[in-house]
Amino acid sequence: METMAKDKVEETRELDWALLPRGEVSQVDGIMLAKNVCNIWDKVWNFQAKPDDLVIASYPKAGTTWTQEIVDLIQNDGDIKKSRRAPIQLRQPFLEWVKPTCSGIDQANAMPSPRTLKTHLPVQLLPPSFWEKNCKIIYVARNAKDNMVSYYYFQRMNKGLPDPGSWDEYFETFLAGKVVWGSWYDHVKGWWRKKDSHPILYLFYEEMMKDPKREIRKVMEFLGKDLKEEILDKIVYNTSFDVMKKNPMTNYINEVRMNHNLSPFMRKGVIGDWKNQFTETQNKRFNEDYEKNMADTSLSFCMEL
Ligand SMILES: Nc1ncnc2c1ncn2[C@@H]1O[C@H](COP(=O)(O)O)[C@@H](OP(=O)(O)O)[C@H]1O
Numbered sequence: 001m002e003t004m005a006k007d008k009v010e011e012t013r014e015l016d017w018a019l020l021p022r023g024e025v026s027q028v029d030g031i032m033l034a035k036n037v038c039n040i041w042d043k044v045w046n047f048q049a050k051p052d053d054l055v056i057a058s059y060p061k062a063g064t065t066w067t068q069e070i071v072d073l074i075q076n077d078g079d080i081k082k083s084r085r086a087p088i089q090l091r092q093p094f095l096e097w098v099k100p101t102c103s104g105i106d107q108a109n110a111m112p113s114p115r116t117l118k119t120h121l122p123v124q125l126l127p128p129s130f131w132e133k134n135c136k137i138i139y140v141a142r143n144a145k146d147n148m149v150s151y152y153y154f155q156r157m158n159k160g161l162p163d164p165g166s167w168d169e170y171f172e173t174f175l176a177g178k179v180v181w182g183s184w185y186d187h188v189k190g191w192w193r194k195k196d197s198h199p200i201l202y203l204f205y206e207e208m209m210k211d212p213k214r215e216i217r218k219v220m221e222f223l224g225k226d227l228k229e230e231i232l233d234k235i236v237y238n239t240s241f242d243v244m245k246k247n248p249m250t251n252y253i254n255e256v257r258m259n260h261n262l263s264p265f266m267r268k269g270v271i272g273d274w275k276n277q278f279t280e281t282q283n284k285r286f287n288e289d290y291e292k293n294m295a296d297t298s299l300s301f302c303m304e305l
Pocket residue numbers: 058059060061062063064065066146149150151153239240241242244265266267268269270273
């Protein structure tokens with residue numbers, strides 16, 4: 001009986017999701033953003049940062065939630081109970097996201113300091129008061145191939161974003177930068193340049209995978225904290241893919257616009273998954289495009305182990 005009821009709930013959820021319309025998009029200074037964000041752009045742009053605000057910035061699907069959970073655990077001295085107090089999107093408002101009931105800006109304005117805020121904005125669209133107040137920023141970047149694959153599956157399951165179409169179509173859309181939050185190239189390069197003149201800790205998903213403790217220690221030092229080795233080990237464990245996948249507070253489980261049956265929020269969490277998705281022709285075409293677009297930067301990425 002109980003199982004049947006559960007099945008019914010699942011079925012209803014699936015139906016509700018199927019009937020939901022896709023989020024519309026528009027542009028701010030040539031960058032594609034959700035239309036409801038563009039509609040309140042003045043409010044986003046004029047957001048008043050405070051000097052003790054911390055920003056976690058990234059291109060979508062680069063390891064944002066992972067970094068957010070690491071930061072929250074460091075801020076709470078590794079206390080799991082405290083970090084599980086609420087879903088990640090309530091603990092750390094998503095600056096440029098608007099829901100029918102609230103916006104990230106309203107959430108942030110209602111929050112006591114010190115605040116940690118998440119954004120996917122390209123560097124030129126970050127509200128100027130973050131620069132004026134000299135706020136600390138953690139940026140996380142991921143290699144473009146895996147980032148593209150992850151974003152494709154996320155757009156499929158998230159009705160808040162445009163329908164990605166087929167993989168072959170999406171491959172071209174992504175390379176052309178015609179996705180929400182703009183071109184991957186401009187995003188990672190723009191934030192990379194900015195770190196020379198602003199307190200930005202620039203992290204890489206691949207380095208976090210290879211040596212999570214080393215990267216978590218970097219974050220801890222950047223935040224001015226000094227935690228014991230055993231606390232660091234606890235944070236490494238609790239922010240591992242397997243543990244975070246089971247954590248209801250890091251999986252957007254109650255987000256009605258996401259269909260986790262189509263693709264879970266914590267999908268694979270590996271380096272090099274692109275090899276299961278790219279055709280040989282696509283890989284060749286990608287590499288040519290990549291070389292051209294990355295010729296003017298010292299940034300480099302690990303694409304496989
Ligand atoms: N603790 C963790 N370790 C490794 N990867 C993680 C992780 N938590 C989330 N991810 C991966 O990060 C991506 C989501 O990034 P974001 O939080 O920016 O949306 C997903 O990638 P995949 O789709 O490749 O699995 C997700 O699985």
